[in-house]
Amino acid sequence: MIHIEQYHKVDSLEEAYRLLQKYETAVLLGGGAWIRTGSKPLEHVIDLKGLGLDTIIETKDSLSIGAMVSLRAMETHAGIRQLGGGFLSEALSQILGVAFRNTATVGGSIMGKFSFSDLLTPLLMLDVTLQFYDAGPMRLTTFLAQRGRLKDILQAITIEKKACRAMFKKVANTALDFSIVNVAVAIVEGRYRIAVGARPGTAILAESVMAWLDTVESPTEATWKEAGEKVVETIKLGTNQRAHESYRQQLVKTYVARGLKEVSGS
Amino acid sequence: MKIKFMLNDRSQTWHTEPGESLLDLLRRHHVVSVKKGCDGSTCGVCTVLMNQKPVLACTVLAVRCAGEHIHTVEGLADEVEKISEAFGIEGADQCGFCNPGIALALYALKAEHPEADAAEIKQYLEGHLCRCSGYQSQVKAALRYLGEAS
Incomplete structure (x- = not known):
C-alpha cells in the first residue's frame, strides 16, 4: 500500500490549484501510474480525475491533448497516428503494456520529467506547447530546461501539425524494460531535429548538431555518420545501472546516423 | 473512506x-x-x-x-469459457496463474480489434508475463478465440 495521508478529490481546477499552493508537499495525481516510482510517503494527493482534462481536440492545424488523456488513447488517436508517419504512436506503443498505458496519462508522463521517458524524446520532434493553469502556455523545451518543480497544473499539450518525417528508436533489454537510451530524429519543414533521452538524463535536443546539419547543402552517408559523432560530443551521456556511458555513445552514434538516413530518404 | x-x-x-x-x-x-x-x-x-x-x-x-x-x-463467465476452450485446444494452459489477466486482455482485444492478426495479438499481450508457455500456444489460442468469436 502506498502511504497517502490525505487524498483530495476536487471539483474544479481552481480548487486543485489552491490546494497545490496551500500544501508545500502536495502531489497532483494524473493516472497514478508513476506514483509508485517514488518511495516517500505522500502527505497530500490532489486527484485531477473528473475535471474534463481527458479529451483530444483536433483542428486543421493542431492537436490539443488533455493532460488526463491516457497514453493508450493518445497512441490510438487517428490524428496522432498521422503525425510524422506515425512515429509518436509507435513510440507510445513501446511503453510497457496496453493495460499500463490505459492508466498512465500524458500529463503525468510529462510533469515527472522522467529520465527514462519514451514520450518526451519523440515529443521534442514536434512543436509542442504546454498549457498550464497559472503560467499559461510554455514551450516543452522551456519546461524541460527549467530546474526544480513547477507548482502548476498542466491542463493540455498542443501539438502543431507540420510537414514532418520522423523516426524513434528505443533500446531496452526487453520490451517491458525502461530504455537504456532512446533517440528521435526528424525533418520538420525541411529542418533537422535530433533528440536523445534516457542518457540517463532527461531528453534533450542536439541543437548545435541540428543547426550544423541545416548548413550542409548536399548531405551524404558520411554526413549522417559525422552527425552521430557530433551528437555524442555535444550531449552529455552517462553511466548508470542500465548501461555504461561508452555503450550509450555507440548506440547514439549508430541510431542518429540511421535515423537521419531514414528520414532524409537517402 | x-x-x-x-x-x-x-x-x-x-x-x-x-x-x-x-x-x-x-x-x-x-x-x-x-x-x-x-x-x-x-x-x-x-x-x-x-x-x-x-x-x-x-x-x-x-x-x-x-x-x-x-x-x-x-463476471464474464460465458466469454471466459470460450477463451478457456481455445486455451485448452491449443495447449496454452499450464500453471494457469497468468490466465485470468490474459483472458481479460483478449476479451478487450476482441472488442477493440476483433480481426487482430498474430503480430497484433503479440503486441496487445505485451505486458502479460507467462513463465510456462513460451507464448506461441497463447497466440494460437487467441487467434482461435478471435476467429470463432468473429
Whole structure:
C-alpha cells in the first residue's frame, strides 16, 4: 500500500490549484501510474480525475491533448497516428503494456520529467506547447530546461501539425524494460531535429548538431555518420545501472546516423 | 473512506484507504482471480477491466474506482469459457496463474480489434508475463478465440 495521508478529490481546477499552493508537499495525481516510482510517503494527493482534462481536440492545424488523456488513447488517436508517419504512436506503443498505458496519462508522463521517458524524446520532434493553469502556455523545451518543480497544473499539450518525417528508436533489454537510451530524429519543414533521452538524463535536443546539419547543402552517408559523432560530443551521456556511458555513445552514434538516413530518404 | 462502484455488474460499497490499490481491495474481498504477482506494473496478472478497458489493478488506486465499472473473469463467465476452450485446444494452459489477466486482455482485444492478426495479438499481450508457455500456444489460442468469436 502506498502511504497517502490525505487524498483530495476536487471539483474544479481552481480548487486543485489552491490546494497545490496551500500544501508545500502536495502531489497532483494524473493516472497514478508513476506514483509508485517514488518511495516517500505522500502527505497530500490532489486527484485531477473528473475535471474534463481527458479529451483530444483536433483542428486543421493542431492537436490539443488533455493532460488526463491516457497514453493508450493518445497512441490510438487517428490524428496522432498521422503525425510524422506515425512515429509518436509507435513510440507510445513501446511503453510497457496496453493495460499500463490505459492508466498512465500524458500529463503525468510529462510533469515527472522522467529520465527514462519514451514520450518526451519523440515529443521534442514536434512543436509542442504546454498549457498550464497559472503560467499559461510554455514551450516543452522551456519546461524541460527549467530546474526544480513547477507548482502548476498542466491542463493540455498542443501539438502543431507540420510537414514532418520522423523516426524513434528505443533500446531496452526487453520490451517491458525502461530504455537504456532512446533517440528521435526528424525533418520538420525541411529542418533537422535530433533528440536523445534516457542518457540517463532527461531528453534533450542536439541543437548545435541540428543547426550544423541545416548548413550542409548536399548531405551524404558520411554526413549522417559525422552527425552521430557530433551528437555524442555535444550531449552529455552517462553511466548508470542500465548501461555504461561508452555503450550509450555507440548506440547514439549508430541510431542518429540511421535515423537521419531514414528520414532524409537517402 | 467508502467507495461505491460496480463490480461484475453488481453495486458494491466497500471501505478503502487512500493508498490502497484496487488489487489489494479486490483480494481483501476474496476476488482471487485477480492475482498478485510483481505488484509493480510489469507482469499483467492483476489485469481487470475498468469501463471495458484493461488496466493493472496494482497500479490503480482503489479510491479512484468510485463510480466506475470493474469486471474480472468472475463476471464474464460465458466469454471466459470460450477463451478457456481455445486455451485448452491449443495447449496454452499450464500453471494457469497468468490466465485470468490474459483472458481479460483478449476479451478487450476482441472488442477493440476483433480481426487482430498474430503480430497484433503479440503486441496487445505485451505486458502479460507467462513463465510456462513460451507464448506461441497463447497466440494460437487467441487467434482461435478471435476467429470463432468473429
